Amino acid sequence: MYSPPQLPDHTLRLINWSRSSRRVAGRPTWFLALPYSLLNVAGATLDRCEGGAVRTRLGGLVHVYGLLVSVVGLIWLMVIAETILDVVPGAGAEGVVPVVLGLIVAAYSTAIVWRGGRVMVGQRNGSARRERMLSGGVIAAHVIASVIVGAWVVLLRPTLLEVPATGLLETVTYQRLVGQLPEGMSYCQGTAELRDQFVSALNPLNAIIVLSVGFAFVGALALAVASILGKRPELAAAAVALVGSVVLANAFGGALRLALDWFLAYLNRYGWVSDEAGLGGRGRYVHGHDPACAPIGGDWIPNTVFANAVIALGILILSLVLVNLLGKRAAKWPRHLSRVEWDRYLHRLVGSLGERLGWAFLIGSALFVLCYVWIFTARADGGRGSTAFVVLTAHVGALVAVLLVFLNGRIRRVGAMVADVIGFWPIAWHPLAGRSYRNPVLASVGEDLHSSQRPVVVVGHSQGSILATWLCAGDGLRDRAGIALVTCGSPVRTLYGTFFPGYFNDELYADVTRDGLRWSNFWRDTDPIASPFGLAGCTDTQLPDPRRADSSASPLPIPRNPRPGGKVRPLGHSNYWTDPDLMNEVTGLLGSRRENDRTGAER
Template sequence: MAMRELRIHGVGGSPGAELLGLDDPAETTLIRGDRSTQLIARREDPSVEGYLWGGLTSGSALQPLWVLLLPFTLVNVAGWAHGARIARWRWMLIRGVVHLAAGLLTSTYVLWTAIIAVDYLGYQALREADLPVGPAIGVPAGLVATLALVVVLLRVAEVGRRRFEARTPDGTAVPEEEAPAEWHPEEDLSSRSFFSHGRSMTWLLRWHAAVLGATGVVVLVVAGLRWGSTTLGLGEIFLVIGLLQILVIVLLAGLTWRGGGQPAGAPVPRALPAVAVTLVVALTNGVFSGLTLLAARAAGMGPGRWGQELALVESFVITVVLWVLLVIGWLLFWRARGRADELPEHVEDQLRRRTAAWRGMALGAHRAPVLLPGMVLVGVAVVWLSMRLRMLRRTVAIIWDVLTFWPRRFHPLAVRPYSSRAVLEFQAGIRHGIREDGGVVVSAYSQGSAIAYAALAPLPQEEVSRVCLLSIGAPTTTLYAQVFPAYFGELSLQRTHERLAAGTGGWRNLYRRTDPIGGPVLGAAEGHAEVDQEVPDPAEEAGSAPEGETPVPLETPREPWSDLAGHVDYRREQAYRDAVAEFRTRLG
């Protein structure tokens, strides 16, 4: 039997048999798993296995409701997007400010709900209506609705904690008292307990439950003091919280303006945590102000009765339009800078122009993190449109696959991280292959390369030296190393390469210049030039299957000079087949 090849797919759901190059699910064998994750193998060639994790992000019936948790998820990501090699005091202060931003966000959710349910509908609308039900009943009913939201959010977070965070490094669930110790700031991906911190999640839940309770008390006090007035004035509380949020953003921008740790030659985005928190504030307040406006109109309240909190709506929409135009201009700019002059003369002009355009847009996408500080409000338009366009809903789901890679260390109400299961289970598959065969070839596509990277990081050297990593279309440097340099930065990538190359293993990374997502991981750095290998696009020559093997249906060699592949079909490349054969020989 050949050396085991363990594959893992990218974002956008589980590809099923396609991960193994097959078009018929009947040609696969289920090794283990459930509807969320599975380990499958080719029936005719069990040495090729595939780990399916897409059910963790696309299999939930409640996934459409995740849009309500997007701001919590973004503020959680903000805590991970700081630079590397910074002073410990600044590191701790950054995370403390992010925790403060998270608490203000939690308070904002409760306050906006109270403005709608208690002030606008429960008090003002019933006070003016000629109905037997008045504010004496409407206000308590609004408070019950607000409390119900709080209970639902905390319940969802607690269920997610038990299913995801409260797991040991081998993936098994354990009681909280036996869970790993609380997370410490210096911990990185090399820690075996990085994705297993039920106690930290419990602490976060208690902290935010206290914030929720304190906000509720303030709402009750203000409502009691303003009872009998035209309005309960809950919007004035929001103005205070909004001012605090602005101060937090300014402080966070100053602390994170200088990054560090990105690979040499890579763009260095600035103040990304502040950008994320700004987007959070814009998303939350913009969407809730729109809902409040709808509630006011539904209750027949004229503009003269709207509070100051609704002044956000018009400026919010105008700003979104301006930034959408900026993004379009950015892509057109880089599209025009693409070149394909070196292609042979026999290549048709249309294909030559397409190649140049794809290369230019891919280069622009690789540099997109630099544009993030100017894209603060684009996400709001995406959320709004995603309710109407099916294709855009899938795009939003893919974005969430990237955002929810990170554990919930900064906000317990964020979308639960699939990595708490996927990384640990894939790591278990790697270790199983090492025990059974003496080594394993890991083939990781797109987002799967980040999962594979995190799975390999905490393994002891004697196991890592028996692993060959083949990453294809990997966003490791084009995205993760730029935005999260403390965990995927230059030093971390070089250390991983050195550990893989220390024994019989190694690392090969395939990329195309037309790929907007994948790119080189180490580039031409000294001693690392053999890692990255560019795959020509369009294909320049016909590939061939290894001697004695028949290509599987979905992995037939690409036709030369026929079309562009971009981010897909890497396993149809000759370079992929050669790398797998070389790694199997090396490990064997």
């Protein structure tokens, strides 16, 4: 049975900022905007770095990636439209496709202007104090890039542009094939056996996928090398975020297009739609291919782009483990795979993430290239069965990962934690990025603090500690002497101080403790992201974990899950609120604040 906790003798106000943020950052459209939102993360890692010229160049690099992601998103929207037009009766009539694609370009550009304008108005009226804001020049640049690419597709129809055969970027013009195939020979056989009689043409979708991902990795590799040589982990974090933005933009587009293609094929099988009624795979402007050759022809790259993203993520995680095992001062692998030892290993691994992320990215990139050299070589030698197995495994792995996110609480919390970090940074680098929850939450908490007539202790856990730290470093608190800050399970140093040093630095920490504001930090060595801060004006306390039921008298009962033999499952990142040491600290801080108030009144 569940025993409700004993309430403390002081007023307790719980603010579930995570639930409040779901109104802003929990909708499906927010997650679809992750490729754009990652640009805000990359910009935050590089912003306010030392050296004006260096800062300008790095900021320019983030803007280039942003323009690339805008173009990738537009191209995939066009491809999805062509996939639908494949089964729309009359879509093959002259002028239909360019009109539809032109409307998509106009809608996409309008969305950039509308969303960017709303963001700019909100930032002028808000309290964005410490970071850059979205500018009209950034909005205009994205609109211009989208219009130029859209006009190139609609007016020039690049699927008819003749190019040298490259295998990766080619398709074959349909107009030149009419009447050229011998009787009884299929189109797929013709492309293989009569290649010298055909003219290769550009496939814009394949070109965008290959060139965008290639450019993303080249630029990110330069950042990773600079991170290692200069011992600047924020550059490695920027590399991961920038590559992630481009890869995710392609992966999301590929997944949506593939799901739609399968759905329409299902409807076509039962006669509910007909792929001969519309474009039928011909007359396309963006992705020219013959449906009969889809498994081996121009469809192979877009069909596997989502699987590629899954493989890349798996390789990056594997590389982090390898670098940690092989590097100096590595976090020792747990001798016994118990829950306690595993949690402590993760704690050490996350603590060393800054110095290992650059190497992990380099090794992961090399493994990724080797993987795809093998895949393309196998395909060229006719070994499509083995490559299909790899791709199918990646798709199944992605499906299993999605199911685990919904079914496994720990994995779901890790995903939520990553989304919390992304959503913390306001829109500044791309107008289509997802909204940030930070300013609305802090505005609400600030109002509560201002309306309180009694001493207050602000207790922040996990990402809530980041919000609390940012709030207490601001200029909006009126009575700082009547406020104390308690952080627990906090990634202030392990993640934010390591990868966002332009914001979470000695200047911000000094702002927190100015004017007599007291700061206490609690952490466990079984908590992956918590750590001691080691800051002047901040008291660090390590909480024992696991804690025996009789180890301390607690004002609030600690949730424990006894196992056979008297073992207690470690609390890790959870249940700081009911720890006796933390509760005693909160009670003591409130008592000292009340005593100060009485002393001040007597004077």
